[in-house]
Amino acid sequence: MTDSLKILIVEDEALLAMELESLVEDAGHSVVGWATSLAEARAMIDSTRADIAFVDIHLTDGPTGIDVAEYIDGRKNAMVVFMTANPKRIPDHFAGAIGVIAKPYTTNGVTSALRYLQEGVRRPPPTSERPAGFTLSPAFETVWAPGR
Amino acid sequence: MDTKRTREPADAWHMTDDLHAEQGKGDPFAAAIRATRMSMIITDPRRQDNPIVFANDAFLRMTGYERHEVLGRNCRFLQGPKTEKAAVAQIRAAIADETDLSVDILNYRKDGSSFWNALYISPVSNDKGEVQFFFASQLDVSDRKRSEHRITADKERFEKAVKERTAELEAALEAQTTLLHEVDHRVKNNLQMISSLILMQSRTVSDENLKRSLGTMLERIEALSTVHRRLYQSKDVSKFDVSDFARDLISDLLTASGRSEINPTLELEPIVVPAEKATPVALMVNELVTNALKHAFKERPDGTKSGSIGIKMSQPDGHLNIEVSDDGVGMAGANGDASFGMRLIKSLARQLRADIEWRDAGPGTRVVISMPNGPQHKGNLS
Ligand SMILES: Nc1ncnc2c1ncn2[C@@H]1O[C@H](COP(=O)(O)OP(=O)(O)OP(=O)(O)O)[C@@H](O)[C@H]1O
Ligand SMILES: [Mg+2]
Numbered sequence: 001m002t003d004s005l006k007i008l009i010v011e012d013e014a015l016l017a018m019e020l021e022s023l024v025e026d027a028g029h030s031v032v033g034w035a036t037s038l039a040e041a042r043a044m045i046d047s048t049r050a051d052i053a054f055v056d057i058h059l060t061d062g063p064t065g066i067d068v069a070e071y072i073d074g075r076k077n078a079m080v081v082f083m084t085a086n087p088k089r090i091p092d093h094f095a096g097a098i099g100v101i102a103k104p105y106t107t108n109g110v111t112s113a114l115r116y117l118q119e120g121v122r123r124p125p126p127t128s129e130r131p132a133g134f135t136l137s138p139a140f141e142t143v144w145a146p147g148r
Numbered sequence: 149m150d151t152k153r154t155r156e157p158a159d160a161w162h163m164t165d166d167l168h169a170e171q172g173k174g175d176p177f178a179a180a181i182r183a184t185r186m187s188m189i190i191t192d193p194r195r196q197d198n199p200i201v202f203a204n205d206a207f208l209r210m211t212g213y214e215r216h217e218v219l220g221r222n223c224r225f226l227q228g229p230k231t232e233k234a235a236v237a238q239i240r241a242a243i244a245d246e247t248d249l250s251v252d253i254l255n256y257r258k259d260g261s262s263f264w265n266a267l268y269i270s271p272v273s274n275d276k277g278e279v280q281f282f283f284a285s286q287l288d289v290s291d292r293k294r295s296e297h298r299i300t301a302d303k304e305r306f307e308k309a310v311k312e313r314t315a316e317l318e319a320a321l322e323a324q325t326t327l328l329h330e331v332d333h334r335v336k337n338n339l340q341m342i343s344s345l346i347l348m349q350s351r352t353v354s355d356e357n358l359k360r361s362l363g364t365m366l367e368r369i370e371a372l373s374t375v376h377r378r379l380y381q382s383k384d385v386s387k388f389d390v391s392d393f394a395r396d397l398i399s400d401l402l403t404a405s406g407r408s409e410i411n412p413t414l415e416l417e418p419i420v421v422p423a424e425k426a427t428p429v430a431l432m433v434n435e436l437v438t439n440a441l442k443h444a445f446k447e448r449p450d451g452t453k454s455g456s457i458g459i460k461m462s463q464p465d466g467h468l469n470i471e472v473s474d475d476g477v478g479m480a481g482a483n484g485d486a487s488f489g490m491r492l493i494k495s496l497a498r499q500l501r502a503d504i505e506w507r508d509a510g511p512g513t514r515v516v517i518s519m520p521n522g523p524q525h526k527g528n529l530s
Binding site for chain 1: 366
């Protein structure tokens with residue numbers, strides 16, 4: 001069994017954060033923190049160790065999800081997956097993120113994405129099929145899904 | 149004229165002087181120039197400051213001067229405060245270069261009123277090629293100039309109005325687009341919240357039947373969510389690709405743990421339906437596929453199920469055919485008229501004017517749907 005993942009949730013909607021936490025835990029992973037703003041996210045990234053951060057674009061202090069991703073990309077201590085209802089707002093370079101799970105997602109979609117990410121983070125490239133509703137960034141597309 | 153010519157035949161200056169002196173009346177050309185309604189003058193560049201040596205009556209009428217007031221003077225007395233410097237420079241250059249020139253220039257009458265003068269100047273040379281004098285004709289084109297100015301002004305005003313209106317419309321369109329994105333964003337977030345609420349609630353429920361019921365409800369809402377997500381991901385929000393939806397649906401349902409033994413067979417032609425049909429078609433497919441997954445295959449002792457599910461979609465002329473099949477236990481007469489899922493499928497079929505039929509596929513079940521789908525939606529994704 002590969003090691004389970006430590007997940008940081010950056011999401012301003014409490015309900016969505018709660019649900020995501022349950023989905024993450026059901027899949028055998030753990031949530032190390034929940035941030036609702038850029039400042040909170042920065043503090044958590046500096047103080048906790050996470051493998052993946054699920055980052056919404058719209059946070060309590062505005063569309064700062066991209067800044068969160070850039071901050072994480074600069075520190076290189078976690079990897080980002082955007083989770084947003086507005087994937088068109090993501091810049092072309094994805095701010096270094098692996099990809100995006102577009103809202104509204106399905107519970108199965110998130111569960112499959114977690115398995116795919118676990119494979120990708122622990123023993124890249126992932127072996128299972130890329131889940132529907134999960135889009136890879138161009139940079140990760142070439143590494144994780146070459147020729148697809 | 150003949151007598152003058154005998155006196156100093158080659159001297160054009162004298163000839164003009166003669167004209168000015170109103171002699172040579174026998175010359176029909178001179179008479180014509182005097183009498184024409186076209187204003188004309190002759191100047192002598194060989195004399196100090198190129199003075200007027202002849203002016204016809206039309207010139208005097210146009211400018212309002214007496215003959216004695218203009219003879220011997222340079223033409224610049226016609227200029228005034230609003231005369232364009234560039235036009236004056238053009239005239240000066242034409243005279244210096246001894247070339248002809250046609251130019252519109254703003255001139256002034258004796259009473260100070262102005263008029264637009266379509267001026268034509270040309271040098272007149274003797275046999276040796278030496279310029280003897282300049283011939284100039286004038287035409288009052290104030291009316292033409294006025295309408296030219298009006299047309300230019302009208303055009304500018306019109307262009308400005310068009311530009312302003314275009315900017316307004318662009319701003320309105322941008323506001324609309326922003327609004328649409330905002331609404332779309334909220335709808336997606338709300339769909340996500342509804343799913344989350346159901347999921348969170350079902351976690352607190354211990355009754356297995358109730359749990360299963362909430363699970364089915366979640367699946368249906370997720371099918372709606374997927375329709376909405378796919379619709380607004382595409383470039384054209386008015387069309388929906390049913391085949392892509394089916395592919396997503398089956399991969400979403402099958403990758404969930406415990407169903408890995410179920411093998412999907414997909415034969416999907418790209419099929420596009422108008423957006424208003426997206427939800428009923430997607431819901432119907434969702435019901436049929438989830439039914440097959442739930443009911444067709446016997447659970448093994450280890451909790452897994454095995455078998456295969458097929459989805460076929462094709463589009464023979466003007467029709468959309470969908471087939472969902474399994475190789476499971478079969479329906480064995482279970483028509484389920486009282487159950488919600490079956491009623492939902494049949495109502496959606498009615499809404500879509502679709503024929504739906506459950507066939508015994510021995511083994512398993514084959515559900516065949518056939519519905520009209522206007523040919524205008526075939527391969528019309530652009
Ligand atoms: N593909 C299938 N293979 C075997 N049995 C089926 C199949 N599809 C439907 N059935 C039978 O028909 C019944 C009615 O289905 P229906 O979808 O109406 O109800 P349901 O799936 O049990 O509940 P729900 O109302 O939540 O959908 C099912 O209970 C099942 O016994
Ligand atoms: Mg059913």
